[in-house]
Amino acid sequence: MATRTEGGFRQAQAWLHTWCGLWFSWLLFAVFLTGTLAVFDEPITHWMTPEHHAEEAAAQSASANAPTADRAQRLAWGMAYMAEHHPTARMWELWPSDAKGGGELKVYWFDADNQYASAELDPADGRPVAQKPGQAARATLGGHHFVDFHYELHAGTVGLWIVGIAAMAMLVALVSGVITHKRIFKDFFTFRPKKGQRSWLDAHNAVAVLTLPFQFMIAYTGLVISGTTFMPAGKLLHYGAGNAAQARFASELGDGGKPERTGRAMPMPALALEAFAARGQQLMGQPVRAVVIDHPGDAGARMGVYGWNGEDEALRRLSATTGMAMFSAATREVQRVRLPGEADGGSVLLAQSAMGGLHMVSFGGWGMKWLYFLCGLAGTAMMGSGAVLFMVKRRHRHLGEFGGETARVYRLVEALNVAAIAGLALACVGYLWANRLLPVGLAHRADRELQVFFALWAVALLHAFVRQPARAWREQLAALAALCLLLPALNLLTTGDHLLAQWLRGDWESAGVEMGAVAFGLAAIGGWRHLRKAAT
Structure with a gap:
């Protein structure tokens, strides 16, 4: 009887993990990828404002001598x-x-x-x-675009609520995933390549277990630092509603x-x-x-x-x-x-400030930033592999969850997987390309860069629906690889700057952005080659 009860509970948790994870996986992938890039928002902003480089070097030289x-x-x-x-x-x-x-x-x-x-x-x-x-x-949001998108989707309070709901769903998926996989820690040390569904599950388990404490921490602290937005009852009761009340609350919170x-x-x-x-x-x-x-x-x-x-x-x-x-x-x-x-505000706000420091890695220097970046990539891979695993499991075995509409829902999921994973990555590197290709004096230039980001993502979604899933994956990964690998060449043609010059003058921020783009490009080539072999 106990075994049946345990099995029923674990089966319910598996269902919760699968469907809660799937419907939020695309949004969470976007939040995690942009949040991972946001760890290095300052170097990205530095790369995206090349006109400042000479001024910064001259100012440093002048300040040393004048x-x-x-x-x-x-x-x-x-x-x-x-x-x-x-x-x-x-x-x-x-x-x-x-x-x-x-x-x-x-x-x-x-x-x-x-x-x-x-x-x-x-x-x-x-x-x-x-x-x-x-x-x-040039006017640009720089790396702060990834920060804004990560926590509010460039949609203000509505976007903040959407991301907050997704963070709650992530916590549910993490807890239900741990309950579902009884051998999760044993499976962490097991990877069986070229085994289709088994390989995807092994990869999903590995990146999840490897960074499980980080994933819990990042989701929980993300909710805490926006706690007064998600749980406004106390603030509304004391200060009331309206802009004046909000201004008074912010003023007293900030400086008494x-x-x-x-x-x-x-x-x-x-x-x-x-x-x-x-x-x-x-x-x-x-x-x-x-x-x-x-x-x-x-x-x-x-x-x-x-x-x-x-x-x-x-x-x-x-x-x-x-x-x-x-x-x-x-x-x-x-x-x-x-x-x-x-x-300011005592121990409660000190705790919230510490939570903010944990979430936004305001401590630990560059070493901690790199640790967060790698853990963020692992979390991004966890979201992406979970979404892909859903379709790999059903690609050759129709489970009929939606009756007569199941095939259409599966096709929708396939297209959303392509656009959410490869398409978002394309939009991110396309944002960097827009920074170099749009005229420096263009009116509302920062908005135009942002429009390029969303336009590329929309094109990727349309392409994913028009093309067959396997072709869409290969074509978008090929485009991603090309844009990433050619970014240093684009920078050379548009600004005259290049990796060797950055290296010689000690501009590690610019060099890091371009070398990071090359690394992502090589990873995209690896994915493209794998899919090409699987198709032949």
Whole structure:
């Protein structure tokens, strides 16, 4: 009796694993692939903005040789610039230097349209740095496209909810998969090549078990960091609904609520900023990253001093929050101090911040990023192999789950498999091609790159329905291999840059993007050759 009960339970879990996994596998594959690429969003953005490379190299050379002012003078210049050009802005944000006391001098403010604006000042004399003629950079979302798509599908709150539901389905599929496969850990050490369905199941089990803790962690933390969106009852009960309530919640969550203007003028000598900066640095124990002034020129002004996270801190702390010290500008009284690694809002938000650090790999340096990248690829392979396994199992044995419509549903699944796996990969590398082929001065250029991404994906879906599944797989993998392997040549033709030059100047970010594309291209060739042999 117990055996029958156990068998029935495991059979129910197998059904749940199969169908919950299938209907969400295409979306989860897209979320995992773009999330894996998002681990290296900064290098991808660097590669996609080649006009900045020469400027960055020149700036590094100039900063190493040119005389530079100290922090007190830089802050004074920043204050003087803001007082002259943006006296009515409700917030001034001054970034005087990098963690070592050198680097750029930048200022930020909110303009009349409530948009974040910035200007760069010369760190040697405080004058605005003029835009060099002919140096306009191409507008692009860069690697942040993969970040946005990964968690909200470029669809705002609706997309966030869709991804959240998919993450819940992933947790269900993981738990039911562990229950279903009693010998899952034994099967991890077994791989039988060229055995059709058995080989796909072995591959699916291997990548799943290898990174099972990572998959649980990434799905769970993805839900936690958006917890107030998925479970808004507490927020709505306390703050109410509407944009004003949301703004109040965000303000209190971020900084405890900004002070109100008093209407009484209170000029502040520019050089007094250094006193606040020095005291803030002493209180929080970090070099000063930024000095933020709320309601400048008003008696209710507040000074915020924020710190830089050092490399050693990023290696050992899950929470990426920096130190912060708040002062009253009028009385110089310390209002609040946050030490590095702490979070505003107490232990609950500190836990959420740590969860965010786990999910977005804000700790551990490049070594941890590579570990996440490899685990992400394994998770992507788990989703893809599970979707393919569904059809391999049914390709020669009709199970009739949908009655007379079963054949049509199987054809739909086959096409969606091709478009979701090979087609999405095509769209991702096509996005990089669009970055090089679209004119630099094109209006709404970043939007056009995004449109190329979705257009290529739509074409891949149409192609998957028009062609027979086996041909569609081979043709899309061949196109993927060509686009990946030819990306370095495209970069050479359009910008004059190439791998050897990147290697010689130490531009590992650009070189890594191109070598990664070549690696994906070689993998696509391997898949194409395997399918070609299977067809003959």
